[in-house]
Amino acid sequence: MKKTLFVLLLSLLVVTAYVHAENGYDLWLRYKKIEDPTYLNLYRKSIAGIHINAISPTLLVAKKELEMGLSGLLGAPIKEVGAQTDNALIAGTPSSSPVIKSFLEKEKIKTGQEGFAIYSQTINNKKLILIAAETDLGVLYGVFHFLKLLQSHQSIQSLSTISIPKIQRRILNHWDNLNRSVERGYAGISIWNWHTLPDYIDKRYIDYARANASIGINGTVLTNVNASSLVLTDPYLEKVKALADVFRPYGIRVYLTAKFSAPVEIGRLKTADPLNPEVIEWWKHLCDKIYKMIPDFGGFLIKANSEGQPGPQGYGRTHADGANMFADILAPHGGIVMWRAFVYDARVQRRGEHFEEGKKDVAGESIASADRFKQAYLEFKPLDGKFKENVLIQVKNGPIDFQPREPFSPLFGAMPNTQLMAEFQITQEYLGQATHLVYQAPLYKECLDADTYAYGRGSTVAKITDGSLKKHKISAIAGVANIGNDINWTGHLFGQANWYAFGRLAWDHTLSSETIAEEWIRQTFGNNPKVLQPIQQIMMASREAAVNYMTPLGLHHIMGTGHHYGPAPWVENAGRADWNPVYYHKADKKGLGFDRTATGSDALSQYAPEVRKQWENMKTCNIEYILWFHHVPWNYTLSTGRSLWDELCFRYYSGADTVKWMQDIWTTVKAYIDEERYNHVRQLLNIQHKEAKWWRNACLLYFQTFSELPIPSHYEAPDKTLEYYKSLRFPHAPGINGNL
């Protein structure tokens, strides 16, 4: 009888797995039972039970997470045990646990505001695992780290880990509108259901907080940088407060975007001039109200005088005037200002405002007519040292706009007396959106590891961002989220890896892309080497493949107008010169690429001499950036030994071929993962391959009209004409103007 029941139970497990295919909702926090019996037994033996004195909301969620995680991973409800139990797992702070207190004192371990220590210890002859931190939040981070060890089949025998984040504020930027559309969102609509807030707390809000806390993200800007002032009105602040209340135990602060013209739009003032006392008083009153509701409110992110957004220049003031007004108001509350450096064309910036045209910058050059590459620098460099100490200037990784590959922005290193924070894009606006598998850690790393030489060799973007080079008070980093209400959060399952990678690098920018990929795969797909290795190979190849089939050799911004879906290098009639692909690639009979040396726009002069020197010479310029900085003749021989045209063909073809290879590799994991996720990725790789070929064919046929050279005959010839590719229209491509 027992045996029958046993068999039935066993079969039930199979059935449960069958019915509940994995839809990706659980992200990397799946907590499935450890498959490998060796690890399972080892872990079970090493963890007899948990001991957490949950004296705060954060310790309570840490305890719940540990219970849920261990119960799932070990396949049995985890017990609570006393602190004197052999093989107890004890998590806490000096305030919550005497054991932790004496451990930290004895070992002289400092974990700071957010760090944690995980140690194996023998105390009074009891083997213990300690998750120790000076703060509750550190404990929570330690708990997630510990669960990751188990999910990843790591040893927990002789633990002695101390982990402290290198950057203080690790923030997601949601470009989410109040109508729930998401600018550059490709995963459904906003997870913020403003209509049902504050009364309805979607379970998703909690799972969002868990996911972020698990990778160390501690801030979220809820609203689009192209802002609506409505979010600053009372009914919406109630909704924001509800979210802040949910996120607080997880250590996540809420930030908002502030529309510069809010005092006029919702405050009934006649001006938004940042030096006007009424305006200052209006913002002060608003902030007092916000902090009464949300005591740990993080501050404001502001996009001003860019792409039609209002700003201080509309009143004859500078970015510093604008930022500092907010800074003074937020400082007493502990809030910060993140002021975006992504600005271009003062004329456009002032659209709709009462300001005279044609401002000249200090050097007498009209910023508006400069190479767009240069404009942020031209606007901000003169303001170095003029920002208050709770202001950060938020700089996109590259000088243009989240291209598949960009050189680092010359602003990094150009403002020694200003706190700069890097902004990365997790959502794949220019990287195949949600149908292409593109693992972005290599992109983030490329920027973070780039040496600006600004303060001598080793002045990397990472060290500028983390504040270590100039000993700045506040450090921060931002990632534009790829999160939507799709069941799997990110549209493409592998989009989760980019969210994960951003969080991990924000915590520790020295981690390698490979390591992060491995962590993510182990938690997401399990620890079978037949899954881990192929998927890691796919991920590591994916970004270079995308660069190759979209914008090899330093091409940039040749995507479809507006929606940025697909190739459109031929477009030359967009509203502004620098909205046109032809502005960026400058193809002609002679060659291809944007001359940004002294003979051209001289954008290279914005870099430190060491960088400029390397890149201004076509011979020494990295081949990956060559068309960013040079107009290269079609027959010029590159470092690969191939001519520009042949190299262009080679890269476009090899990019598309790599996707084919990714498809083939993916088939090898079929037997080892669930059918639902396998098919999801399989179908998307089909789309990616189709679109990679579309990119390749369209771009080569177009550039061929200038080079007048043949596509080498050993390549499969394009199967459509250039006219066909030019004729394609996508009026409902997602992520823009009400398309979802």
Place this chain on the structure above:
Amino acid sequence: MKKTLFVLLLSLLVVTAYVHAENGYDLWLRYKKIEDPTYLNLYRKSIAGIHINAISPTLLVAKKELEMGLSGLLGAPIKEVGAQTDNALIAGTPSSSPVIKSFLEKEKIKTGQEGFAIYSQTINNKKLILIAAETDLGVLYGVFHFLKLLQSHQSIQSLSTISIPKIQRRILNHWDNLNRSVERGYAGISIWNWHTLPDYIDKRYIDYARANASIGINGTVLTNVNASSLVLTDPYLEKVKALADVFRPYGIRVYLTAKFSAPVEIGRLKTADPLNPEVIEWWKHLCDKIYKMIPDFGGFLIKANSEGQPGPQGYGRTHADGANMFADILAPHGGIVMWRAFVYDARVQRRGEHFEEGKKDVAGESIASADRFKQAYLEFKPLDGKFKENVLIQVKNGPIDFQPREPFSPLFGAMPNTQLMAEFQITQEYLGQATHLVYQAPLYKECLDADTYAYGRGSTVAKITDGSLKKHKISAIAGVANIGNDINWTGHLFGQANWYAFGRLAWDHTLSSETIAEEWIRQTFGNNPKVLQPIQQIMMASREAAVNYMTPLGLHHIMGTGHHYGPAPWVENAGRADWNPVYYHKADKKGLGFDRTATGSDALSQYAPEVRKQWENMKTCNIEYILWFHHVPWNYTLSTGRSLWDELCFRYYSGADTVKWMQDIWTTVKAYIDEERYNHVRQLLNIQHKEAKWWRNACLLYFQTFSELPIPSHYEAPDKTLEYYKSLRFPHAPGINGNL
């Protein structure tokens, strides 16, 4: 050792349940293991295995469903057995199974195109359960019925069921736009991801088809009645084809909305005149193309000359001219035309078109200036008998627009020589949208069971819709879907019950609301009487509660302008007279309500004499409809013994109180259902109660300005002023103009 493993397995089950809370995605097809050991054992004994010869795609999905369902319900993978096995479950058609063939012949059972028979039989001394049908689709429907029996703990001992749908075409209407916004959608965005179609087949498409097939829905109009002609272009038809291919095995035909002006918009013709040969040729060519791609394409749903949509009147033609053009083209393919009767104000209808103003109807009355109640009838009644035999006129259940309660549309019964189909709204545009629990089966039933007396007593709307009264060739029924990409499909979990109820009533309109509720609860929440009874009570009370707290006694269309969220009876400045609540309630110092008797608009003259007679007399008119038809003095004593004002107060208060009662009842199920769904509904009931009081207070304070009578002092006084309620604005209320 075995015992330990056994305990571990047991505990794992607990954990699995813990980690995988129910998020509602599985709808009523949860297939959880039968909880009651008596039933479990009985079912296991009675079903030794299944035998299906899956010789067609439909039989294959039937087999898969049976495998998945039985494996889940019985807690063990179900075996495949031979047809001669004792306790075999055999499903098939005469073509697929000799056993089924001889059974149907012997018993002389006819199941028709879609029906099925489920019988317990002993053949050659073997006990068998037979799911038999003349068609593959009938088998699939029978399989779902059988699984429902098990999910609902019904006996499967002596089965002898024959079930045949009463209406042929049971269709969902999706008001989904190509940008994925959903007009009047409150559950996220469209599940149709047009951007990734046709290459990406979301698992959701398959689960959508399963859910619909499980309740007998056999058609889906993919696109909004406010149509985009873009869906008729080649790239979109490829996407439509991909969906049709997914749905085909499940017996679901795809339909599209056809924008009348498509020949001009995408065909480059100068006219869309339905009598123009070029126009006819254009549509013919389009339909030939569609049927080549989708051989079972269902046909077109058309909204013409209404609310700005183009139509035949723009060319001096009639609705019949327009509909018949499509009918002639579709007829050879077996397609149908569903032509909507929801039309009002010819001037608005012709907006943007080259047509002269001020058309008069046959009776010489200007349709445009008539009581809106009357306009559909005035437009369509004269056209009776003029439509081709594959045209159906799609009539909303009531004369205005999906109000919480409406009398049946007078068109039902007014067109004996025309095939009429009823259109219901499943999405809760006027019923609290996705935050109110309102079970709509009683609303649907109220209309279906209404006696029009058109062809003598018993001429119910149901019998007009199913075609039985006039022996029409084609019968159909439509429900405007409440489906979106929210994880639980419908926003409010109980929205699933309305989808379910529509399908069940479309199949068999004689089912009671109580029966359908019970079916749904058993499958959705399980069979515990402590869950079943309270939830059924809540559902059965919910619609009347909503009528009472929103629009008691026959009030109608007093919702917020545009978005229809919340109360706004005071609005009097909307663009058209009949877009204003004051047009509908006509409150003044004397009384309240719309006089539609002979002394007023005489809309009652559109009904059969028996109906008119009852409703034109204030004494005999049902109290539920009294303000639909009468301007009733404030002090008039109603059948309840209360004055109109006191009854109004009574109903508004009792409506809100019922929601409070629903909240209380809901708490009693807490111990018996999963936490996730419990909290979901609990939070939404809180919102519903808050909003019910908002409705009550706002409406009574407003109507009080006319009645000048006090709210009886035993009621809790409104806690806000009328001015406060009037000041509320909801610029981002969902379901309209790009709000999501």
